[in-house]
Amino acid sequence: MVNLYRRKQLLEKLPSTSIEAQDISVILNAKDYLAQLLSLIDNAKTRVYITVLYLEDDDAGRLVVEHLIAAREKTPSLDIKVFVDFHRARRGLIGQKDSEGNAAFYREIDEKHPDFIQFYGVAVKQKELFGVLHLKGIVIDDTLAYTGASINNIYLHYGERYRYDRYCLLHSHSLANSFVEYLQHALIPSEGVHLLGRHPLVLDNQFKKQVAAQHKQLTKTKYDIDNNGQDSALSITPLIGLGKRNNQLNKVIHEQMLQTEQSLILYTPYFNLPSVLKRTITKLLRKGIKIEIVVGDKRASDFFIPEDQEFSKIGLVPYLYETTLRQFVKRHQPSINNGLLTVRLWQHDTNSFHLKGMQVDKRYHLLTGNNLNPRAWRLDIENGLMIDDKNHQLSEIFDREHQEIIQHTTIVKNWQDIDALEDYPPFVKKWLGRLRKTNLDMLFKQYM
Numbered sequence: 001m002v003n004l005y006r007r008k009q010l011l012e013k014l015p016s017t018s019i020e021a022q023d024i025s026v027i028l029n030a031k032d033y034l035a036q037l038l039s040l041i042d043n044a045k046t047r048v049y050i051t052v053l054y055l056e057d058d059d060a061g062r063l064v065v066e067h068l069i070a071a072r073e074k075t076p077s078l079d080i081k082v083f084v085d086f087h088r089a090r091r092g093l094i095g096q097k098d099s100e101g102n103a104a105f106y107r108e109i110d111e112k113h114p115d116f117i118q119f120y121g122v123a124v125k126q127k128e129l130f131g132v133l134h135l136k137g138i139v140i141d142d143t144l145a146y147t148g149a150s151i152n153n154i155y156l157h158y159g160e161r162y163r164y165d166r167y168c169l170l171h172s173h174s175l176a177n178s179f180v181e182y183l184q185h186a187l188i189p190s191e192g193v194h195l196l197g198r199h200p201l202v203l204d205n206q207f208k209k210q211v212a213a214q215h216k217q218l219t220k221t222k223y224d225i226d227n228n229g230q231d232s233a234l235s236i237t238p239l240i241g242l243g244k245r246n247n248q249l250n251k252v253i254h255e256q257m258l259q260t261e262q263s264l265i266l267y268t269p270y271f272n273l274p275s276v277l278k279r280t281i282t283k284l285l286r287k288g289i290k291i292e293i294v295v296g297d298k299r300a301s302d303f304f305i306p307e308d309q310e311f312s313k314i315g316l317v318p319y320l321y322e323t324t325l326r327q328f329v330k331r332h333q334p335s336i337n338n339g340l341l342t343v344r345l346w347q348h349d350t351n352s353f354h355l356k357g358m359q360v361d362k363r364y365h366l367l368t369g370n371n372l373n374p375r376a377w378r379l380d381i382e383n384g385l386m387i388d389d390k391n392h393q394l395s396e397i398f399d400r401e402h403q404e405i406i407q408h409t410t411i412v413k414n415w416q417d418i419d420a421l422e423d424y425p426p427f428v429k430k431w432l433g434r435l436r437k438t439n440l441d442m443l444f445k446q447y448m
Contacts, residue, residue, distance in 0.1 A: 009255045010248070011386060016229030016237040017174040021393040027167035028404045030157035033147065034060070036169065040140040041067045047079040049139040049180050053132065054088045055119075056152030057105035063158070064151055065109060065117070072116045082106075083135070083183060086121035087128035089196055103196045110197030121196040122187055123211045124218070124242070124381050126203075131215070134380040135240070136369040139180050142173040146385060148356055148369040155354075163302065163352045166267070166401070168367055170236070170385070178225040178238050186221040190214045218381055219243045233391045239368075242381040249370060249384055250377055254280065256360050256386070263290045265359040265402065269302075269352075270317075271295045271325040272373040278328070285335045290342075294405060296353030297345040298322045298419075304352075311427050316435070319428050322419060330415035344409035355405060362395050364388055 027033045041048060041064070048068060055061050072078050084102070091101045106119040125131035138145040149155040149165040156162075187193050192207075192214030219242045229235030241249030257264060257280045264284060271293075273281075284291060298304055298318035305315035325343075335341035346353045358366040368384030370376045387394065412418065421429055 009259065011237060011252050011256065011388075012230075014237050014239075014248070014252075015225050015227035016232075016235040016388065017172060017178075017225050017227075018229040018232035018235050019170065019172050019175070021234055023171040024387075024394060024397070025169045026397045026401045027169065028401060030149065030155065030162050030165065030167070033145075033149070033167035034156040034158065037138065037145060038064070038067050040143060040145065041071050044071050044078055044140050045075060046077075046141050047139060047180065049079075049081050049083070049137075049183055050151075051083040051133075051135045051137050051179075051183065052150045053134060054084050054102060054150050054152070055082055056150070057102050058153045058158075060153045060156045060158035061102075061105070061151050069109075069113055069116055072113075080117045081120065081183070081188075082117060083120045083122055083133065083187060084196070085128070085133040086123035086192075086194060086196075088132060089119075089121050091128075106197045117197070119196040120187065121194045123192050123194070123207075124215060125379070126208050126211050131242075131379040131381070134369050134376065135383045137179050137383065139176045142171060142176045144170045144172065144176050144179060146170065146367050148354055154352070161349075161351050163354045164346070164348070164405075165354045166357055166367065168385075172236070174226040174228075175236060175238065175385075178223045182221070182223050182240070186218065190217070215242070219246065222248060223383075229388075233389075234393055235388045237386045237388070238383065239386055240381070240383045244378040247377075249368070249382055252386060253277075253358065253366065253368075253370070253372075253384075256358070256364050256366070257281075257284070260284055260289050260360050262361050263292075263359075264361075265292045265294070266372065267294050267355040267357045267405070268372045269296045269300075269354050269356060270321045270371060270373055271328065272321050272371075274372070274374050274377045277372065282332075285332065285340050288340065290340055291335075292342040292344065294344045294346060294355065294409060295325065296355075297347040300347045300351065300353040302352045302354070307425055311425075313431065316428060316431055319424055319432060320435075323421070323432075326415055326418040326420065329412055329418060333415055336413070343412040344406055345412060346405070346409045348408035359398065359402075362392055362398075363390065365394065365398055 068080055072080055089102045122133040124133055136148055147165050147167045153159045154161055154163045191210035223238040223240055225238060239249040239252055241247035254276060301318035303314055303317040305311050329343055332341050356368055356371055365387040366384055370382040370384055376382050
């Protein structure tokens with residue numbers, strides 16, 4: 001009997017916008033995504049709003065900026081704004097010292113082409129360790145390009161190696177407006193947001209107070225969108241979240257997982273799920289629901305350091321994640337044996353894996369930059385798009401994407417197939433042992 005008094009889930013209460021199936025396209029690799037992105041920029045008429053963790057001062061980053069400048073020269077009224085994490089923009093890559101980071105590149109562009117591009121640095125917390133701008137989405141006129149990828153050589157496969165992600169184009173005036181209006185109203189006026197193309201900023205006490213006030217405000221701000229998707233066969237809900245409490249994105253992810261009736265697919269680059277999601281997976285398996293988890297092998301982590309290179313402690317991270325995965329697989333070995341749980345490890349040559357997202361019953365498709373780990377769950381500001389495909393109009397394109405994703409995966413048959421501590425290099429074994437003795441390994445997993 002149908003429960004007429006079922007409590008409405010959060011997703012059903014949130015505003016959503018309708019969209020046609022032909023207005024959603026999934027791109028299967030980074031090179032094709034870059035080509036599409038540059039084409040959209042070249043033909044932009046009104047606005048280009050880029051939101052990424054970082055836009056790198058490298059060949060791919062400069063290529064994107066060159067196309068932005070050319071588009072502005074062709075259309076002087078074109079509104080171009082780039083939003084990046086403030087702290088990440090002001091330092092070099094991990095291992096680089098005495099670097100001004102990408103902020104120096106942004107100043108160079110502004111000096112050569114004043115006011116062509118506004119580069120905004122968003123400080124979510126006073127220090128990068130405690131929270132970054134992890135929002136995604138590039139709006140070009142009325143098209144939203146949504147991917148977890150930032151802009152640099154490896155993310156855009158502008159060279160030999162690539163970092164694999166998901167890439168989706170959505171043509172929707174309502175959706176594009178919702179993203180732009182959030183940036184215009186929640187970020188640009190905020191005192192915790194700084195124009196990086198101008199003079200360097202001194203991190204004084206006043207700035208710290210401004211960042212703290214902004215953080216509090218950002219926990220409350222949400223996307224506003226035309227609410228015409230409730231009765232539509234295909235609709236999209238933009239989601240955003242920051243912090244442990246009242247995090248809209250986290251709540252919807254958790255609730256939709258709990259509502260799974262037949263099948264669940266999870267994509268995550270690092271196996272470090274929040275405890276609440278691990279418990280939910282256990283509940284679903286007990287109910288007989290099929291679950292597939294696609295995760296990057298430790299060698300496909302952007303933190304992995306090959307044995308022939310100089311090792312640093314940041315290289316412990318992939319091994320910590322692998323020990324967590326081994327424990328998880330061991331616990332759920334019976335579900336693997338009976339075919340309910342499938343765990344796939346992705347590895348392709350020396351490339352890395354950055355995919356994230358969720359699919360529930362082939363109806364709900366989550367596109368997100370959220371890594372589904374404790375850091376994303378409570379420290380970084382994250383966003384995502386929940387697609388409700390009631391009639392499974394998008395099944396073919398998402399099935400094709402899934403087949404492309406699992407092309408370079410191997411299925412874990414037994415927990416003993418995963419490397420253990422005794423299999424690791426001596427330096428790794430020594431430091432993991434020290435971390436475990438002091439319980440610092442648990443703290444490590446909360447911030448990486």
